[in-house]
Amino acid sequence: MATEKARTQTIGAVRRSFAPWTDPAATPLIRFDNVVKRFGEFTAVDHVSIDIYEREFFALLGPSGCGKTTLMRMLAGFEEPTEGRVLLAGQDLAGVPPYRRPVNMMFQSYALFPHMSVAENIAFGPKQLGMPKGEIAGRVAEMLKLVKLEKFAQRKPHQLSGGQRQRVALARSLATRPKVLLLDEPLGALDKKLREETQFELMDLQMDLGMTFLIVTHDQEEAMTVADRIAVMNNGVLVQVAPPSTIYEAPATRYVADFIGDVNMLECKVESCANGDVHLASSVTPAPIEIAQSVEANPGDTAWLAIRPEKMRISLDAPADMTRNCFTGEIWDIGYLGDLSIYHVELPCGTPISRAWWSGRFPGKTRFSSPSRRAPAWS
Amino acid sequence: MNKNLSWFNVTSLALGFAFLYIPILLLVIYSFNASRLVTVWAGFSFQWYVSLFQNEQLIDAAWVTLRVAFISSLVATVLGTMAALALTRYGRFFGRTLFSGMTYAPLVMPEVITGLSLLLLFVAVGFERGFWTITLAHITFTLCFVAVVVQSRLVTFDRSLEEAALDLGCPPFKTFFTITLPLILPAVLSGFMLAFTLSLDDLVIASFTTGPGATTLPMRIYSQVRLGVTPEINAACSILIGVVTVAVIIASIATKRAEKLRASEERAAARG
Ligand SMILES: Nc1ncnc2c1ncn2[C@@H]1O[C@H](COP(=O)(O)OP(=O)(O)O)[C@@H](O)[C@H]1O
Ligand SMILES: [Mg+2]
Numbered sequence: 001m002a003t004e005k006a007r008t009q010t011i012g013a014v015r016r017s018f019a020p021w022t023d024p025a026a027t028p029l030i031r032f033d034n035v036v037k038r039f040g041e042f043t044a045v046d047h048v049s050i051d052i053y054e055r056e057f058f059a060l061l062g063p064s065g066c067g068k069t070t071l072m073r074m075l076a077g078f079e080e081p082t083e084g085r086v087l088l089a090g091q092d093l094a095g096v097p098p099y100r101r102p103v104n105m106m107f108q109s110y111a112l113f114p115h116m117s118v119a120e121n122i123a124f125g126p127k128q129l130g131m132p133k134g135e136i137a138g139r140v141a142e143m144l145k146l147v148k149l150e151k152f153a154q155r156k157p158h159q160l161s162g163g164q165r166q167r168v169a170l171a172r173s174l175a176t177r178p179k180v181l182l183l184d185e186p187l188g189a190l191d192k193k194l195r196e197e198t199q200f201e202l203m204d205l206q207m208d209l210g211m212t213f214l215i216v217t218h219d220q221e222e223a224m225t226v227a228d229r230i231a232v233m234n235n236g237v238l239v240q241v242a243p244p245s246t247i248y249e250a251p252a253t254r255y256v257a258d259f260i261g262d263v264n265m266l267e268c269k270v271e272s273c274a275n276g277d278v279h280l281a282s283s284v285t286p287a288p289i290e291i292a293q294s295v296e297a298n299p300g301d302t303a304w305l306a307i308r309p310e311k312m313r314i315s316l317d318a319p320a321d322m323t324r325n326c327f328t329g330e331i332w333d334i335g336y337l338g339d340l341s342i343y344h345v346e347l348p349c350g351t352p353i354s355r356a357w358w359s360g361r362f363p364g365k366t367r368f369s370s371p372s373r374r375a376p377a378w379s
Numbered sequence: 380m381n382k383n384l385s386w387f388n389v390t391s392l393a394l395g396f397a398f399l400y401i402p403i404l405l406l407v408i409y410s411f412n413a414s415r416l417v418t419v420w421a422g423f424s425f426q427w428y429v430s431l432f433q434n435e436q437l438i439d440a441a442w443v444t445l446r447v448a449f450i451s452s453l454v455a456t457v458l459g460t461m462a463a464l465a466l467t468r469y470g471r472f473f474g475r476t477l478f479s480g481m482t483y484a485p486l487v488m489p490e491v492i493t494g495l496s497l498l499l500l501f502v503a504v505g506f507e508r509g510f511w512t513i514t515l516a517h518i519t520f521t522l523c524f525v526a527v528v529v530q531s532r533l534v535t536f537d538r539s540l541e542e543a544a545l546d547l548g549c550p551p552f553k554t555f556f557t558i559t560l561p562l563i564l565p566a567v568l569s570g571f572m573l574a575f576t577l578s579l580d581d582l583v584i585a586s587f588t589t590g591p592g593a594t595t596l597p598m599r600i601y602s603q604v605r606l607g608v609t610p611e612i613n614a615a616c617s618i619l620i621g622v623v624t625v626a627v628i629i630a631s632i633a634t635k636r637a638e639k640l641r642a643s644e645e646r647a648a649a650r651g
Contacts, residue, residue, distance in 0.1 A: 078542055098545040111543035115561050128548035176547065 018228060019243075020053040027090065029054040029212055030075065030180060035084035037070050037236075044070045046236040047084070057206050057213045059223035062233035063259075068216040069108070071233075072182050075214070076105045088179070099128070104178035108185045110169040112157040118168050119144070119153040125176035143171040146205070163194050174209070183215040187222065199225045220260050224248070232256050248308075250293065257306040264309065270301040280305060284347045285327045314343055403620060410613035417608050427610040428618075437615055440599035443510065444579060447595060451517035452574035458518065459525025459574070460567055466526070467533040485523045493520055494587030501588060508590025516588040517578040524577060525570035532566035572630075576623070 020026040028051035037045040045067045052058045060068040073079045074086055077098030086093045093101065104125070113121050122143050126136045144150045147167035157165055166186065173181055186202070187195040203226050206213045217223050223230045224244040231241045232255075240252040251257035254265065268280040268289065273296075280289040280303060289305065297303060314331075327347055335342035410428070414421030431437060466479050485493055497516045506512055540562070544554040560567070582597040589598065596619075600612055 076542075076546060078545075097550075098542070099548045099550050103546075105543075105546050107539045107543055109537065109539050111537065111539040113540060113543070113558060124544070124549070125547035172543075172547070 018055070020056070021051065021229065026053060028052055029056075029089055030214070031085075031087040032071065032075075033085040033087060035071070035074060035081045035086060037067070037074060037079060038082045044236050045074070045081075048233075048236075048238045049084075050231055050238065050241060052212065052214060054212055055210055057203065057226055057228045058215070059227035059230045060214070060216045060233060061220060061223040061230050061259075062218065064218050066233045067236040068218075068233060069184055072105070072184055072214065072216050075101075075180070076103055076182055077101050102179045103182060104173040104176060104180075105182040105184065106169050106173045106186050108188060110157075110165050110189075112165060112168055112172070114157055117154050117156055118149060118160070121157070121168055122172050122175050125172060129176055139175055143175050146174070147171045162189050163198075166190060166198070170205075178211075180212045180214060183213060185216055185218070188217075188219075195222070196225075202226055224260070232259065234259075251306065254304050254306070257304075262309050264307045264312075266305040266307070268303045268305050270297045270299055270303050272299055273297045278303075287322060287326050288324050290324050309342070310340075314345070406613050407617045407620065410610060410617040412610055412613075415610065417610060417613070427614040431611050431614045431618075434611060436594075437596070437599060437611070440594050440596045441615075443593055444596040447510065447514050447517060447585075448575050448578040451514045451578050452521060452571050454514075455518045455521040455574045456525050456567060456571040459522045459570060460529050460563075462522065462526040463529035463533055467530055467536075482523050482526050485520045486527070490520075490581075490583040491587075494584040497584070498587045508588065509593040512588045512590065513585050513593060513595065516584050517574075517581065520581075520584060521574035521577050524573050525567075528570040528573060529563060529566050532563050536563065 030050075030052040032048050032050045035045055035048045036043065048067075048071060060071060062068055070079060074081050075088075075093075077093065077096060080094070088101070088103065113124065116124070119140050122140045123136050126139050131139070140153070141150075144153055147170055149164060149167055149171070152160065152164060152168075157168065160168065166189070170186070183202075187198050190198060199222060202213070202215075215223070215226060224247075227244060229241060229243050230247050232239045232247065234255055240247060240256050242250075242252075247256060247260055251260065257263050258265070266282050266284060268282045271279040271281050271288065273279070276292055278291050278293065278295060278297060280291070282289060282305070291305075295303075318328075327345075329345040329347040331343055331345050333342075333344040335344075409417055409420075411423050411425070412420055413424035413426065462482050466475070466482065469475070494516070497512075497519065501508055501512050501515075536559070540558055541554050544558045545551065549557065580597055581595075582601055585595045585598055589595070594602075596615070600615065603609065603612055
């Protein structure tokens with residue numbers, strides 16, 4: 001128990017101090033430089049520039065069809081960019097075929113060779129490198145141990161469960177010790193529980209091997225869990241690149257705010273904006289809204305206020321300080337989820353049905369029957 | 380299972396089998412006839428089989444047929460597989476529609492036309508007609524059958540398997556031989572079998588493209604039958620039927636067994 005705790009703390013410390021993207025002197029390992037990819041008339045990737053640093057766990061996040069896989073395939077060498085460059089360790093990859101790139105990919109479908117055993121699948125990469133036989137056997141054993149499949153070495157892929165196949169695919173792509181591992185929706189085919197476990201295993205693995213991982217996912221929780229930084233994409237365009245906490249706390253656009261987690265959106269007018277203090281007015285509440293966030297805005301501008309449900313407090317009685325940051329509304333629905341409850345609150349003037357979460361403290365559901373009047377307040 | 384076996388089904392099944400197999404059965408029975416007269420039964424005898432193996436003309440023809448069939452189906456399998464790869468893989472290349480149309484044309488082209496046009500070509504080029512012209516002609520007309528069989532396998536082939544091999548550092552040529560070919564091999568083999576049997580029993584195209592000194596078994600049988608059916612021919616045909624039947628039975632048992640093995644392996648995997 002004690003050692004586990006210590007280990008978590010060191011990882012935490014390492015993770016916190018790991019931020020090469022803030023260091024202007026650091027050179028990126030992978031650089032997408034104004035990359036465009038068109039399929040005929042259709043633009044799948046539209047002027048994307050990303051820098052990814054060594055030892056980083058980087059996630060490409062976006063809805064299905066937004067161009068994540070296409071971007072990754074350009075790094076692996078299966079697609080050539082229409083415009084722009086892809087650089088690996090400063091070297092332009094244009095014209096370098098996939099079999100000469102020190103980058104391995106774990107495919108969404110796993111793409112295990114069905115006519116080879118687990119051990120042969122894993123040995124395939126090292127064999128292509130011309131490694132001596134004895135060394136290959138050692139490497140295969142090491143990989144099997146890494147993914148805990150020692151007993152399955154002689155099985156064929158169709159004799160394995162989905163989770164085991166996923167591990168074989170991972171072991172196979174790691175066996176050549178590539179500089180970069182690309183993972184295309186690696187956990188998409190697993191059930192929720194196994195997926196969550198595997199996310200943490202991937203994080204540990206990436207830390208232990210000290211490798212650079214680039215993961216593609218449409219699951220925002222997965223990206224938030226595993227990644228050092230997340231790139232949010234939409235329709236082939238890069239929307240925001242930032243660490244998970246920044247993406248969550250300070251989303252760059254309405255799209256990001258809406259895509260990541262639950263959020264309430266309110267249209268507001270900017271009253272004043274000075275030294276990171278923004279005053280807003282909204283038609284849904286007479287009280288002024290004050291927020292402390294450094295955004296550039298001019299008085300009179302229309303702004304969208306995004307409030308996370310868990311940052312709101314709900315009370316039956318009017319709060320003591322009604323002068324700012326509070327709303328009144330009617331509770332319509334209460335969803336009890338165990339660790340928290342979801343309240344659907346309708347604000348006056350027919351405007352948005354708002355969500356607030358509640359955990360702890362609040363009396364049980366039975367005490368009030370909706371709809372009844374209360375005063376949700378937030379700060 | 381027997382529920383659907385109404386009298387109608389039984390009758391049509393019986394009729395179908397009767398049409399298919401009564402002539403063949405008759406042929407086999409009469410090959411053991413002691414009489415020289417084909418239609419008069421005069422007791423059981425192996426004599427026609429003995430004389431068959433002393434009939435050098437028939438033995439020669441059989442030998443020519445086997446060599447033509449083997450060489451032509453081998454070459455047709457290689458070329459047909461390559462054509463199928465080109466047609467499925469290189470999505471849009473210049474003249475794709477024309478190329479695919481041209482690959483399939485011999486499937487529906489009357490054999491007489493294929494034979495005649497090949498004959499004209501060989502004459503125009505000044506090729507000496509014989510064994511090699513038959514072989515070339517058989518390559519031409521069996522190639523498209525191989526292409527069709529292999530192509531139907533390739534359209535369901537998961538391309539990410541090849542990409543995975545490339546990704547792991549395996550060059551394209553080697554990828555084809557270590558990943559693609561082993562996986563499409565059943566289709567390639569059945570393409571080969573198809574080409575082999577098509578070549579084996581072709582009469583029309585061989586007749587057009589042959590020259591002196593190269594007579595295939597179907598040609599020899601046909602020319603002898605015109606002079607009257609001899610029990611020797613019956614014996615030759617019975618042997619052919621026997622060979623084909625044994626081959627088909629072996630092939631189907633082998634596939635069944637492979638399937639069963641795979642199914643039991645999968646069940647074992649499901650158990651954990
Ligand atoms: N080879 C291709 N030809 C034509 N369109 C393609 C091709 N590959 C991808 N696309 C299109 O590009 C878009 C992005 O695809 P993809 O990168 O696979 O999305 P994602 O991985 O984010 O779900 C999709 O609309 C897809 O239809
Ligand atoms: Mg994808």
